[in-house]
Amino acid sequence: MSDHPVLIVGGGPGGLTTALALQHVGISARVLERAPALRTAGAGLTLQINAMRMLEALDARAAVAAAGEPLRSLRVANAHGRVITSMEMASFARRFGGPGVMIHRGALSQRLADALAPETLRFDSNVVSFTQDADGVTLTLEDQTQLRARAVIGADGIHSRIRAGLFGERPLRYAGYTCWRGIASCSRPLGEGVASERWGRGTRFGIVPISATETYWFATANAPAGGSDGDDPQAELLARFAEFGDPVSALIESTPAPVILRNDIVDLAPLSRWTTGRVALLGDAAHAMTPNMGQGACQAIEDAVVLASCLAERGDQDTAAGLAEYERLRMARARSFVDRSLRLGAAGQWSNPLAVWLRELGARLAPAAIVERGLEAAWQVEVPKLDARRALAAKHRRPEVRARWPQWAGQRAAHGGLAY
Incomplete structure (x- = not known):
């Protein structure tokens, strides 16, 4: 199977x-994307420190950071803009080797694609089915082309076809609120590197500068599932968030209505497995979470680096065991973010006046040390050392050494799943 790539x-x-x-560990891989070209549209996101540390291991940190805005300060305010709590990021950046980065999703994809070897990306490749045997996996595309793979990684999002093929259709959980997102032509409304989230009654509004000329924003509101906007979503948003005032109103007005996105906020109930044989899930396909902790893309990046490390350690002959090890090392941590993000979002959407007052009071009085410990827990992940020589060595590792590895890896996973 060494002649066949890993198909993503x-x-x-x-x-x-x-x-x-x-690619970094010397394993041949191809990406199958159903779109005709790289997806560069969309909204923004924040690559938190844990994700940037993983990108550092891939020699991609500098390129990604150059395409975004470093996160210097995070503020939480009430609907009228009164700051409830804030956190400066300079000390964390020094401790962890650099700041988080706020970036356009399309810019992130472009920088990652630019770092790949030629011919890695294959567009217009819509996977419709797959089968696997002891020696590999066969993928069938919509045009009936068949591709053979050493392993298949389902990174095909929250509506994953690979997940459905492994475990059947899994219903998504509606969180009780909907979200609008947009990119405004507005230069850093709160200052360079300053992001903010305002909390209202059953509503929130986030402000995230992603460059010197663009600001990503998001707005949430409690609503029944399946709602839609009328002919003038701008006017509806301005009315719904009128009490927030500027710069909220200015950001909405600066965003063309056709590029305002609306999506119900959903997640995926934790799966008991991510892998079967030579097929594994990754990112939203495995652990789709609500966006409240800003960890969706970050956890997908962690998945990617750990998966590559596991396959490099195992070598060609132990692909299935390498994927199972990846699952053991990643599942508990990813699940914790799914659970915490769901709870955080529920609190952020409280609408009862007394509950809102208590929420603001609790945030204002929370000791800084407790907040810092929570952030450190998210960011203090051990980064695997990736080296192409490890993959080469794994091919020649004695079978009895490989046989001992699963028990050792399982013991490490039992103590938090991060000791790789």
């Missing part, structure tokens, strides 16, 4: 990072 289904940030990580 899905060309979003998770799939692209997986290809880059495998």
Whole structure:
């Protein structure tokens, strides 16, 4: 199977990072993307420090950072803009080797794609089915082309076809609120590197500068699932968030109505497995989470680096065991973010006046040390050392050494799943 590549289904940030990580350890990989070209549209996101540390291991940190805005300060305010709590990021940046980065999703994808070897990306490749045997996996595309793979990684998002093929259709959980997103032509409304989230009654509004000329914003509101906007979403948003005033109103007005996105906020109930044989899930396909902790893309990037490390350690003959090890090392940490993000979002959407007052009081009085410990827990992940020589050595590792590895890896996973 060494002549066959690892095939990655899905060309979003998770799939692209997986290809880059495998490239870094000398494992041949191809990305199958159903779109005709790289997806550069969309909204913004924040690559937190844990994700940037993983990108550092891929020699991609500098390129990605140059395409975004460093996160210097994070503020939480009430609907009228009164700051409830704030956190300066300089000390964290020094401690962890650099800041988080706020970036356009398309810019992130472009920088990751630029780092890949030629011919890694294959567009217009819509996977419709797959089968696997002891020697590999066969993928069938919509045009009936069949591709043979050493392994298949399903990085095809929250509506993953690979997940459905492994475990059947899994219903998504509606969180109880909907979200609008947009990119405004507005230069750093709160200052360079300053992001903010305002909390209202059943509503929130986030402000995230992603460059010197663009600001990503998001707005949430409690609503029944399946709602839609009328003919003038700008006017509806301005009315819904009127009490927030500027710069909220200015950001909405600066965003062309056709590029305002609306999506119900959903997540995926934790799966009991991510892998079967030579097929594995990654990112939203495995652990789609609500966006409240800003960890969706970050956890996909962690997945990618750990997966590449596991496959490099195992070598060609132990692909399935390498994927199972990846699952053991990643599942508990990813699940914790799914759970915490869901709870955080529920609190952020409280609408009862007393509950809102208590929420603001609690945030204002929370000791800085407790907040810092929470951030450190998210960012203090051990980064695997990726080296192409490890993959080469794994091919020649004695079978009895490989046989002992699963028990050792399982013991490490039992103590938090991060000791790799």
